[in-house]
Amino acid sequence: MVLSAHDKSNVKSVFGKIGGQAEEFGAETLERMFAAYPQTKTYFPHFDLGKGSAQVKGHGKKVAAALVEAANHIDDIAGALSKLSDLHAQKLRVDPVNFKLLGQCFLVVVASHHPALLTPDVHASLDKFLCAVGTVLTAKYR
Amino acid sequence: MVHWSAEEKQLIASVWGKVNVEECGAEALARLLIVYPWTQRFFDNFGNLSSPTAIIGNPKVRAHGKKVLTSFGDAIKNLDNIKGTYSKLSELHCDKLHVDPENFRLLGDILVIVLASHFGRDFTPACQFAWQKLVSVVAHALARKYH
Numbered sequence: 672m673v674l675s676a677h678d679k680s681n682v683k684s685v686f687g688k689i690g691g692q693a694e695e696f697g698a699e700t701l702e703r704m705f706a707a708y709p710q711t712k713t714y715f716p717h718f719d720l721g722k723g724s725a726q727v728k729g730h731g732k733k734v735a736a737a738l739v740e741a742a743n744h745i746d747d748i749a750g751a752l753s754k755l756s757d758l759h760a761q762k763l764r765v766d767p768v769n770f771k772l773l774g775q776c777f778l779v780v781v782a783s784h785h786p787a788l789l790t791p792d793v794h795a796s797l798d799k800f801l802c803a804v805g806t807v808l809t810a811k812y813r
Numbered sequence: 814m815v816h817w818s819a820e821e822k823q824l825i826a827s828v829w830g831k832v833n834v835e836e837c838g839a840e841a842l843a844r845l846l847i848v849y850p851w852t853q854r855f856f857d858n859f860g861n862l863s864s865p866t867a868i869i870g871n872p873k874v875r876a877h878g879k880k881v882l883t884s885f886g887d888a889i890k891n892l893d894n895i896k897g898t899y900s901k902l903s904e905l906h907c908d909k910l911h912v913d914p915e916n917f918r919l920l921g922d923i924l925v926i927v928l929a930s931h932f933g934r935d936f937t938p939a940c941q942f943a944w945q946k947l948v949s950v951v952a953h954a955l956a957r958k959y960h
Contacts, residue, residue: 702938703938703941706938706939706941706942707938707941707942707945708945775922775925775926776941778926778929779925779926779929779936779941780929782926782927782929782930783929783930783932783933783934783936784933786929786930786931786933789926789930790865791840791843791844791847791848791865791868791869792847792865794844794847794848794926795847795848795865798848
C-alpha cells in the first residue's frame, strides 16, 4: 500500500487544520480506545486510566506528536519513526492488531470534531496513513 | 447469547432513533467502496464506481446502502437474538454472495465513523463502545453460517 501524492496532500491538510488540537485528540483517541476496546488496557497496568487521567493525557500527547511527526515527514515515515519502531519491537511489543484499533479511534475523534474535514476521500487517505504508521511501528517485530 | 447491559441498549437505541437510515446507509457503503476499494469487487453491476464522486452519487450504491442499514435495524430490534435474526442472511452471504466476512468488520468500523461524524460529541466513548460491540456482534452473526 502506497501513499499517493494526493494522499500525502490530504494528510498534511488534516494535520494542518487540526493544528494545536493534536494533543487533545491524542488523549481522546486513547480514552476512546480504552473504552471501546478494553483489552488495550492490558498494555497500561501501570497507568491510572480513570477519566481525566493526567497519565493518559500525557501519553496521548506523545502519540499525537508521533503522528504529527510522521505527517511532517510523510515521504519517509520509516525514517521519521525509526526510533519508535525500535522501541515497539524491542521493549513495548504491542500486538500489531492494536494499531488498527488506535487508528479506528483516531478516525472517530477526527470525524466527531471535524465532520466536514473527513470527506470520504480524506478518510481514505488518513486510513492509509494510519495503516502505514502501524506498519512502520511493527516492521522490526520479527 | 450476547449480553447487553441496560446502558448499552439505551445508547444503541438513542443513537438509532436519530439515524436517517437512507443517508447513513448510503454514506457508509460509499465510504466502504472508497476507503477500501477492493470491496468494489462485489459490485461489478453497479455501474460507475470510478471515483469518490461517482461512488457517492451512484444510485445503486445509495439504494444498497439503505438496504444494508435497514437490515441493521432488525438486529437492533432483536438484540437478544441477533444470531437467529441473521441466520438466513449469513447463508446467503456465504452460498450466493461469496462475501469474505472480513468485509462485515470493515463496514461496521466505517458505520461507527459515519455515526461519529453525524453525532459529534454526543457520540461519547461509551456510545462508541456499545456500537463497536454491536457491529462486531452483527459481523460475527453474519459469518456464523459460513462453511
